[in-house]
Amino acid sequence: MELPFAESYKxxxxxxxxxxxxxxxxxxxxxxxxxxxxxxxxxxxIDLLTDSGTxxxxxxxWSAIMxxxxxxxxxxxxxxxxxxxxxxxxxxYVMPTHQGRAAENVLFSVLVKEGDYIPxxxxxxxxxxxxxxxxxxxxxxxxxxxxDTELIHPFKGNVDPQKLDxxxxxxxxxxxxxxxTITNNTAGGQPVSMQNLRQVREICNRYGKLLVFDSARFAxxxxxxxxxxxxxxxxxxxxxxxxxxxxxxxxxxxSKKDAIVNIGGFIAMRNQELWRQxxxxxxxxxxxxxxxxMSGRDxxxxxxxxxxxxxxxxxxxxxxxxxxLGRRLDEFGIPYQKPAGGHAIFVDANKVLPxxxxxxxxxxxxxxxxxxxxxxxxxxxxxxxxxRDPETRENRYPKLELLRLAIPRRTYTNNHMDVVAxxxxxxxxxxxxxxxxxxxxxxxxxxxxxxxxxxPCR
Ligand SMILES: *Cc1c(COP(=O)(O)O)cnc(C)c1O
Numbered sequence: 500m501e502l503p504f505a506e507s508y509k510x511x512x513x514x515x516x517x518x519x520x521x522x523x524x525x526x527x528x529x530x531x532x533x534x535x536x537x538x539x540x541x542x543x544x545i546d547l548l549t550d551s552g553t554x555x556x557x558x559x560x561w562s563a564i565m566x567x568x569x570x571x572x573x574x575x576x577x578x579x580x581x582x583x584x585x586x587x588x589x590x591x592y593v594m595p596t597h598q599g600r601a602a603e604n605v606l607f608s609v610l611v612k613e614g615d616y617i618p619x620x621x622x623x624x625x626x627x628x629x630x631x632x633x634x635x636x637x638x639x640x641x642x643x644x645x646x647d648t649e650l651i652h653p654f655k656g657n658v659d660p661q662k663l664d665x666x667x668x669x670x671x672x673x674x675x676x677x678x679x680t681i682t683n684n685t686a687g688g689q690p691v692s693m694q695n696l697r698q699v700r701e702i703c704n705r706y707g708k709l710l711v712f713d714s715a716r717f718a719x720x721x722x723x724x725x726x727x728x729x730x731x732x733x734x735x736x737x738x739x740x741x742x743x744x745x746x747x748x749x750x751x752x753x754s755k756k757d758a759i760v761n762i763g764g765f766i767a768m769r770n771q772e773l774w775r776q777x778x779x780x781x782x783x784x785x786x787x788x789x790x791x792x793m794s795g796r797d798x799x800x801x802x803x804x805x806x807x808x809x810x811x812x813x814x815x816x817x818x819x820x821x822x823x824l825g826r827r828l829d830e831f832g833i834p835y836q837k838p839a840g841g842h843a844i845f846v847d848a849n850k851v852l853p854x855x856x857x858x859x860x861x862x863x864x865x866x867x868x869x870x871x872x873x874x875x876x877x878x879x880x881x882x883x884x885x886x887r888d889p890e891t892r893e894n895r896y897p898k899l900e901l902l903r904l905a906i907p908r909r910t911y912t913n914n915h916m917d918v919v920a921x922x923x924x925x926x927x928x929x930x931x932x933x934x935x936x937x938x939x940x941x942x943x944x945x946x947x948x949x950x951x952x953x954x955p956c957r
Contacts, residue, residue, distance in 0.1 A: 504819060507812035508909065511558060518544050519874050532952035533867055533937055535876050544874030545915050547904040550842045552755035552762055554908030557807055560760070560800040567796025572787055576795035576802075580765070583802040587737060587809055588744045590767035592774035596785050597792030598764040599715055599753025600625040606711070606751055606766050608780040609773065610675045611635050618666050619678035619713075620658045621645070621685035626678065626713055638666055645686040646898050648836045648847045653727040654692040655838075656683025656720075658699050667706045676709035677702075681720040681743070687901075688716065688840025690723035693731065693742060700746040709748045715756040717743065719841030722814040736809050749773065756842070758804040759908050763797050813909075817841075821906050823913055827920035833927050836901065843905040846923065848881065851930055857882060859936025859956055862900045865926065868933060869902070873922035877904045883948040 519527075519542065531537035540546060546553070556564075568574035581593045596602040607629045611617065615635035622630065622637040630637045640662035644652045658679060667674060679699055683689045703710045721739040725731045731739055744750065748770065754763035768774055778788045785791040790798070807813055818841055825839035828846070836845040848862035855861045862881035869875050881900040888895050904919060926933075941952040 550905040563799040564796040576798040577789040579802040595791035596764040602751035655689035657695040680713040687836035715753040718757040831924040846902040848900040855936040864936040
């Protein structure tokens with residue numbers, strides 16, 4: 500008999516979590532105004548709000564924390580980080596920042612000006628925010644296949660080379676760089692193929708443009724290249740990672756994702772002049788260039804996390820857990836963005852709750868039902884998140900209405916995944932009885948989903 504798959508680690512430290520009663524959860528969610536961000540973490544049993552900064556560090560990372568050098572300038576921890584980035588990602592010039600959006604803020608302060616266009620695949624919210632804040636425009640050139648949740652495609656995160664080329668043909672003079680997000684978070688944690696990265700590089704070369712990778716989940720992307728793309732099965736993850744980044748001029752990183760730390764980020768690049776220009780903004784916004792808002796111990800843990808996060812066994816454990824949850828949902832016929840992404844399952848709320856009018860927030864209604872059922876916290880990626888049109892103040896209705904269940908790294912077991920799957924099945928089985936959604940009582944003018952207050956429709 501073939502041996503079953505099992506995790507590539509054992510557990511040395513635990514943190515208790517508590518189940519609650521449905522009655523308690525009904526009170527808590529009412530007090531939280533039906534906004535899951537307002538819950539206290541001890542009111543949640545299984546927390547799938549985000550995989551950002553919520554992973555478990557290893558014994559090696561915790562021991563590196565004890566060796567942190569807190570010198571203001573030139574700390575050994577900085578050199579540990581710089582060496583790890585050079586060895587694993589291949590960049591000579593490095594600048595630590597306190598998290599991913601800070602890396603965007605510093606790099607874009609140098610590269611983006613009013614009226615510019617930044618094409619790529621789907622931009623992450625904060626990336627788009629930092630572009631639009633500078634009165635420039637994010638141009639999404641993702642392949643059309645990404646918008647069809649039932650369609651199976653191995654690299655649904657890809658840039659459409661034709662769309663990118665057409666855009667550059669028209670507007671090359673207003674494009675400072677092209678940005679590719681690996682994996683494509685907004686499209687459901689979907690990977691980008693090596694062939695696609697190569698094509699984008701060729702297009703950038705043709706137009707003389709810099710290519711930047713938004714790299715939060717680069718290691719998960721490398722795992723998908725190894726397991727899905729011809730010619731990569733026998734290469735190590737670290738070899739694939741080196742090849743991926745050989746196509747980039749610079750990268751921004753949220754280390755809270757694939758570097759498996761609770762806080763941190765960085766920018767890396769090949770060009771010394773760009774590094775010099777960034778250093779001015781880094782010193783203003785983040786801190787001196789050898790710490791950039793991070794403590795020495797956190798840089799040490801990050802250096803180790805980059806190494807562990809690019810090991811095949813770790814990645815296989817991680818991605819098989821996400822797939823496991825997907826397979827349980829398949830058993831119950833629950834629709835989600837397929838194939839399962841690297842870090843999360845995105846449940847298709849338009850298909851689960853079609854009886855709820857769109858203006859009553861289908862995905863948020865599903866998220867609340869799942870919380871009431873089992874104390875599981877996910878997050879709405881739908882109409883609430885999409886905000887109102889700035890001109891008409893009408894709700895914007897995105898193509899997809901999704902409930903994202905993001906899986907923290909090395910944190911939960913497959914028993915927890917079973918609870919999530921069965922809780923969703925119970926909600927799914929009574930979907931015909933769920934006919935009323937939610938209405939807004941109060942909302943902020945932008946980014947309303949964080950603080951919105953809701954109540955059930957009568
Ligand atoms: C999380 C994330 C960011 C922003 O990083 P923070 O560390 O949350 O500031 C940027 N891009 C992508 C793709 C991300 O997933």
